[in-house]
Amino acid sequence: MAVARLSTADIVSSLQNALQKFTPPKHIPNFWIIDTQENCLVPGNSVDKYVALSYVWTSPLDTTSNQTPAQRLMLQRDKLDDFRKPGFLSSELGVAEKLPKVIRDSLWVDCLCIPQNDETTCDNVLSMRDIYSGAHFTIIAAAESSGLYGSGAGIDRVKNIDGLPGAGSLHGALMTTHWATRGWTFQEQMLSTRSLVFLNETAFWDCQGDVWWLYMELICRYNHRNLTYAQDALPAISGVFDALTYGFSGGFISGLPAIFLDSALLWQPFVKAKRRVCSEEKPESSPPLPSWSWAGWQCLIDPASLESGLDYEIRGETSRRTRKLVDWVGSTTVADECKILEPGILEHYKGLRDNPSNKDLPNGWSYKTEDTDSAEGVKPYTPTNRPNSWYSHDSDAQSIFRYPLPMTHVPSTVGSQGYKRFLSCTTSTATFNVRRVLYPHQRAQQLLSSGAMLRISVLDTQLYKNEPEFETYCPVITLEDEQGRWAGLLRVMNDNENIKAQQTVELIAISQGSSSFMEAAVAYEETVDRLACYQFRRDHCHFALTESFQQKIAYFGDSRSECYKSMEKEADERDQGPFFLKNINCYHFYDEEGLPKEWRHENYDFYNVLWVERRGDFMERKAAGRVPKAIWEQNQGALQSIKLG
Known part of the structure; x- marks a missing residue:
């Protein structure tokens, strides 16, 4: 565009x-x-x-x-x-x-x-x-x-x-x-x-x-809504999804676009979510909503969690990338299993970002290396970080892309609006210990208003403009492996009172990811973990190890939470993770001030993971997060066949 x-x-x-x-x-x-x-x-x-x-x-x-x-x-x-x-x-x-x-x-x-x-x-x-x-x-x-x-x-x-x-x-x-x-x-x-x-x-x-911008805008503006019957979350929006299939090859699988499935599975709640449970008053309606889809939870969706789907944009401000790891199979019963081929097709074209070529491109796409106006006389948008080569579609000479997107003519595997209760794959699993759970604890009032940088437009709407109630902020779990090393983070989705320090959690890997160290450091989970604090617009929320939110407002002294001060004292003897720095105050987390400049150019590789809980012959999503690549590969077990429901 x-x-x-x-x-x-x-x-x-x-x-x-x-x-x-x-x-x-x-x-x-x-x-x-x-x-x-x-x-x-x-x-x-x-x-x-x-x-x-x-x-x-x-x-x-x-x-x-x-x-x-x-x-x-x-x-x-x-x-x-x-x-x-x-x-x-x-x-x-x-x-x-x-x-x-x-x-x-x-x-x-x-x-x-x-x-x-x-x-x-x-x-x-x-x-x-x-x-x-x-x-x-x-x-x-x-x-x-x-x-x-x-x-x-x-x-x-x-x-x-x-x-x-x-x-x-x-x-x-x-x-x-x-x-x-x-x-x-x-x-x-x-x-x-x-x-x-x-x-x-x-x-x-x-x-x-x-289309990915449009999808983000749509679900972020929809998923918080109240429904008379929770199981109507997908039927109530199916007409719009039917229309969207013109831009999303392969249609939708329980609300997630098949072509972007690996990125779409990374959705996170903006504030605590509530599981959508089928009403017994309407037993004849849609079957249960899967836990792996946003449709299975009532919440505002955090658009930042979906940013990696924008990695095709040259003008985009995100360094996040998601790479296909597994082959997904969708099903509701044993008889209707179908392979979801579209993520593999997209992954093929993603490869053209690092190995550019003009061969076998989707219809309408071309490979460009010119650094001047196009031959048609339409001047392309020229960001400061434009590479030496790019891709463009003949429907819009002004927009340039890191790789081509298959828009049409890709065979659909599940229909335009395919409900699937289960997603299955073969992947690696690992168990880690909960080092700590950080809960929203106290509002810390800042005397000068600053506010976080808004990179995604839906954040600038009334839905997201109002300061969230601080007690609704999602808790963050810090993981460690058997050797006591920092092992990544999870965002808790709801009020789960049963999470305790040192309990074991079972994780499954669903994709690989990467970003700059700087972009990873200012993400929600990493910020809460390294500062025990988070700010969305004006006031800061201090986090603590106890689930008891104090109504009393704390005013900024040195602006550091008590929990952060404790972590500072432990840092010499205990690995606090790659993003932890001493003597950092809450003023500087949101705009990258006070963080090492070299982090903008260093790469952070990780696995995108789900914390799952077994329910008979399938697993349910409890939380999502990231584990550093090296830590995961040193702790992963043998490949397993898993089924998410």
Whole structure:
């Protein structure tokens, strides 16, 4: 997706490029299309190319229109002959003045291309999938006042630290517009292969390459919601997932995209989660929700836990990477077992990041080594860390990637919305001891507001803007091996009162991962472990070894928690892990101040692990975390066949 603001000339150039390069849709729906040259309607099956429009009739800031629904210009069956006359929709006849300016500025538009109040209206509305997916692209008119461009207010809120709009912030800004409140608009965006989005004089392309951002935004805004019946967590969102399958090859497996399964399994709760248990009042509904899926837990999801899925982005700010370790098999019964092939396909293309090649790329992708403007005259986004080579998709010349993403034509193994209760694989397991459990203990008020850096747009919404109740922060488990060495961390998902120091936990490896030392050090678990403290926006939360939150507020003295001071005293005699430093205060954990600069260039390799508890013939997820690569490989046992439920 393009991240730079587009000028009017850029818009025209991009539209011309789009119309020249995009492959004509295979099926033109039997609808009416606006001929923008003749200013009239023509049959949909008479054109090779068309553009759709996603809009709201009026915006909260548009005070120029006081039309009632009855006064709006809409296609009626008995007026069809008039609409087909050349010039009928021109401004000279005055008819166009009955349309919102956003339509006059722009094309398939529902109010003019579907006969209204007609016996075919309902059937036509049900065919919206064909309309939006068949369009060359969709114009999303999300500006907060009349017309495509709107007022131009609020541009700064979508800029990143380099002064340019970032992919996540642009999506976040789109999600907060009046356009995003309309019932159909989300589906219209999902169904569109590519969209040109207008946000108050900021315009950007939104193509299938950004599906992971969209998935993160979706589940982070959904999973905290209350449901009358807990088991409806997946059915309640299945329609949106069906639409998303246009961008997620292989569909979804109990809410997790098959193509990104290894990254999706790393989701973590933002605050303590509550297990979704099937209601006995609705026994005929969906079967139990699996513990390995976010759908099995009611909680805000921590978007930072999903950042490794963005490693295809060159402009991305994350160094996190996830690598495939196991072959997954999905099942609900023995009879319906199926191999999940998509992670292996993605892993193949991830290999092109380190060993670039122009051979056997997915359809539409090309390998680039130019360091100048593209031959088409569209200037690519140029981050400071752009490598010497990259990949791009012909649907969007401005976006560049570390490796190509298979978007379509990948065989689906489980269908668009496949419920699977179990995930099985063969992997290594290991047992470790709980060294300590750090619980949220006391609010420590900071006199100056600073706040953590927000790298993911959903964090800048009301869902995440409010300071969480400190007692809802997730406890963190510090692990050690039989030799007493620091052995990694786990994030506890719920109020589990049965975790004790020195108890043994059974872990399974689900993938391998890496990041810079610096990025690992400022992650939630590592921060709590090395400082016994965490700050999201203003106040800090001190952690302690006892599960008793104090309502009394502590004011910053030297800003160090009592637990951290104890760890400092033990550090000379006990391994406190690779991220522990003496004489560090809580002020500096969130912005990398006070941490060794060389950590930005050192690599931290680890295994992504789940703490599991056996339930008969399957295991349930209790917590997720990371164990250093060397420690895991020195403690792992023989390979085992495991089944997660």
